[in-house]
Amino acid sequence: MSAATRRLLIAGNWKMNGHAADGCALARSLAAAPEDWAATLLICPPATLLAPVASVLAGSPVALGGQDCHAEAAGAHTGDISADMLADAGCTHVITGHSERRAAYSESDAVVRAKAAAAHRAGLIAIVCVGETAAERDAGKAEAVVTASLRASLPDSTRPENTVIAYEPVWAIGTGRLPIIDEVIAVHAALRAVLGEHGAAMRILYGGSVKPDNAAALLAPPDVDGALVGGASLSAADFLAIAGAA
Numbered sequence: 001m002s003a004a005t006r007r008l009l010i011a012g013n014w015k016m017n018g019h020a021a022d023g024c025a026l027a028r029s030l031a032a033a034p035e036d037w038a039a040t041l042l043i044c045p046p047a048t049l050l051a052p053v054a055s056v057l058a059g060s061p062v063a064l065g066g067q068d069c070h071a072e073a074a075g076a077h078t079g080d081i082s083a084d085m086l087a088d089a090g091c092t093h094v095i096t097g098h099s100e101r102r103a104a105y106s107e108s109d110a111v112v113r114a115k116a117a118a119a120h121r122a123g124l125i126a127i128v129c130v131g132e133t134a135a136e137r138d139a140g141k142a143e144a145v146v147t148a149s150l151r152a153s154l155p156d157s158t159r160p161e162n163t164v165i166a167y168e169p170v171w172a173i174g175t176g177r178l179p180i181i182d183e184v185i186a187v188h189a190a191l192r193a194v195l196g197e198h199g200a201a202m203r204i205l206y207g208g209s210v211k212p213d214n215a216a217a218l219l220a221p222p223d224v225d226g227a228l229v230g231g232a233s234l235s236a237a238d239f240l241a242i243a244g245a246a
């Protein structure tokens, strides 16, 4: 499989935003949009909206995902949600290791690896996120940091069918700052090399300040297989414009 056969994925991470009325309205706009894009669309609303958004999306090609999962299938973990529960709620995907969770909850690569393994056991596609901080990039360590993080974050069960990688420079998330395209290309190539035999078929997304006006350029390189979109995924028009640029 080559870049030509890796179907692009445009994933929206709503983060901790949305109530039933506006979240369902946003999902309805996406579900009703004409299917003339070259990408699969995925939205990851907050957990409280998974059930109502799943109802809205039923019968549409837009996929549903969780933003995080616990490594165990069930048990005494107050406030947590298992991958199994996400699948039960209609999800096909789950984000694991987003930098906001790595930073705010000290999620290590080992924890991310266990979560991705749990996602696989539950039949979900894990979107495994890695990215360097501004200090790491300034020190010339971006590629070394993200390749080491990816190696340590992928469980043995990783396959192109059940895993998507998201390269998200931490300093580009929510800031409007972007790496230059050559840097994105270099990091994606380094990550693909880490994937070994699975590299040719596995999708690697770019994430961090993807907007309608920069999407075409960010999605143009053959090694960029889609985008993980935060802020711009909260607007149907912006999200669809990004999908349209794919």
Ligand code: PGA
Binding pocket: 013, 168, 172, 173, 174, 175, 176, 207, 208, 209, 210, 228, 229, 230, 231, 232
């Ligand atoms: P952003 O977020 O598009 O708002 O920068 C991206 C992300 O956190 O996945």
